[in-house]
Amino acid sequence: MSTRPGPFDRADFPFALRLVTEAAALASYDWVGRSKKEEGDGAAVDAMRKALGQININAVVMIGEGEKDHAPLLYRGERIGQAALGGEPEIEIAVDPIEGTTNMANGVDNSMAVFALAPRGAMFDLGPSFYMDKLVLPAAAKGKVDPTWPVKKKLEALSAALNKPISELRIFVLNRKRHHAMIKDIHDAGARTMLQENGDVAGAFMALQKGQNVDALFGTGGSPEGVITAIFTKALGGEFFGRVDPQGEEESVKVKEFGLDSGKWMSGDELVKSDDAIFVASGINSGPLCRGVTIEKGFARLHTVILMARTGARYDLVSRVPR
Template identity: 45%
Template sequence: MEAPERNLAFDLVRVTEAAALASARWLGRGDKNAGDGAAVDAMRLSFNSLPIAGTVIIGEGEKDEAPMLYNGEVIGMGTGPALDIAVDPVEGTNLLAFGPNAIAVVGAAPAGSMYNPGPSYYMQKLVVGAAAKDVIDLDAPVHVNLRLIAKALGKDTNDLVVFVLDKPRHQKLIQEIRSVGARIQLHTDGDVAGALMAVDQRSEVDVMMGTGGTPEGVLAACAIKGAGGAMLARLDPQSEAERKAIEKAGIDLTRILDADTLVQGDDVFFAATGISGGTFLRGVHFSGQGAVTHSMIIRSKTGTLRYIESHHNWNKLMQISSIKYD
C-alpha cells in the first residue's frame, strides 16, 4: 500500500507564519522596507528546513534588487519534490507600514508548471467566485460583466461589491462601476488579497477588477486553482519601457491568460498568513509569551481550503530563534 501524498500546504504555512511573525512588529511604523526585509529573512530561513528542491519563479524580483528569494534562487533542503515557488513575504508593504490587510504569501507547483512573467510587471485581471466563473469576459464592457456576474450570483447589480486598487489608472474603471450602481472597495495595495476575497465565500467581495502586479497574478492563480472561481488576465504594461521589454522577450501582449495557464496541472499548494489584519485574514496578535497567527492553506488536488489559528510559544520556537523582535 502506497503512503499518502504529502500536503505541502502544511509546510508552506510554516513559512508564511514565520514571515508574518517577523514583519508584524513593523505594523504602522512607516518603514515598509524594514518590514519587508524582516519578512524576507524569516521566510528564507524557514525554507531551509523544508524537504523540497525549490526554485523561485516569482520572488522579490529584479525590480527590488533582492539579496534573497530572488527569481531563480534555489531554496529548500534539496531533497523531495522539485517545485516552482512563488513568494511575496509582505503582499502590501504599504499596508504593513500604514494600515490593514498585509499578508505573507507562498505558492508551490511541480517544476516547470508556473508561468514566468519575465519583464512584465503589470497585468489586467478579472476574478470571480465559482458561481460566476462561466459568465465573465475580459473584453466585455464593465457593465456587461457586472450584470452577468450579478445574475449568476442571484443579486442585483447594486448589491455587488467590487475590489479595485485605488490607483490613478483606475479612474475610468471606477466611474464605469459606479455607473452600474455596484459598490466598490478601494484598496491602496494588495491584489493577491483582493483575488482571494473574490473567490472566498466568507468575503463580501464578489469580483476583483483592474490592473495589478503580474507576479501577484501568478500567486493568486495558485490559490484559485484550489479555491474555485476563475481569473482572466492579460499583460498590461504601464510604461513604454515595459512594453518594449515584453515584446523583445517574444511574449504575446494580446493573449488572455487564466488560472490554468498561469499555473499548469492540478498539484498546486498555497498558503497565506495575515500580518496587519483587516477584512481578509486577522493579523498577528502578540502576547508576553508568544503570538497568535491566522492563516489559510489551499490544496488544488482536493479543492480543500483550511483556515488555521496557530498559537506560538517563544520558548518553543527554536527554528525562528534568530529572528529579532525589538
C-alpha cells in the first residue's frame, strides 16, 4: 500500500503508543502470581482501552478480545481514540492486553502487554477465527520452506537454509494436545523442541533472533497473536505463514460462514498488506523480548519495545512512573 495516513508520518507517533502497553502492563502487575487470570486480564483490558482513548487517533479494532474472552471492551469493530468520531477510521489495531495470561497469573516468566497497528485496509479480516496455525522462520530461511510440506521436509529445508544439522534444530511449539502428533514427527525427524504452555508471540520472536536457541515456530495459537506476529516478523526480516485453524465445531461453522478457508496458508504480507505497521510490547513478567515490571522505592520501572515494519528499527524504552 502506498498511501500513508497522517499519524504514520509523524516522527513522534510511535513513542506515544508506549503509553498503551505500559498502562496494561502496570494494571496487570497487581495480579501477577495471584492465580487469577480473568481478574488480571480484565484489569489489562480496561487500562489498555482507557489509554487508547486518550491518544489522538481515529482507529478501529480489527482483532481484539470480545467473544472468545467474554470481553466488553476492545472487541472487533470498536472505534478507538480521541478522533474516533471524526469520520472513517485511519488506523486498524490488533490487541492482546496480556500475551501469556497464565504465566502472569502463575507468576512465571514470559508475559507482556502487546498491540499492533497499521493503516486502514491493511489487516486481513479474520472475522470469527480464534485460532491460527503458524509457521515462523528466520531471515536465512526466507523463501526456502513451504508451509504445506510435511514436518520432515520442512526440517530438511530449514536445516539446509541454516547450514545446521537437523539434530541441532530446535522448534518452538505450544505444549497442547493438538500438537502431540506434530511433536512426535519433529522428534522422529531428529530435531529438538522447546515446549511451552503459553506465549507463542515470544516464541516467534525467539525464532527470528540469533542467540535465542530457537530456529522456527510451528503450530496453532491465537489468531490475534498471528496478525501481531506477522507485523514484527516484517520488522525483523523473517517470514510468517498462517492459516485459520478452528478448534471446535462451533468455530468451524462460523469461520466457514464468514468465507475463510482453513486449508489456505497466507503469507505475512497477505495478513498485513502495509509496511507502515508498528508493533509495541511492554513486559509484565520478563521474557525474551521485554524485561518485566519492577517496583523500587515507590516507582514502577517498565520496559517497552517498539518495532517498525518498514525500517526494521527497534526502540527499547524504559519508563519510571510513581507507584
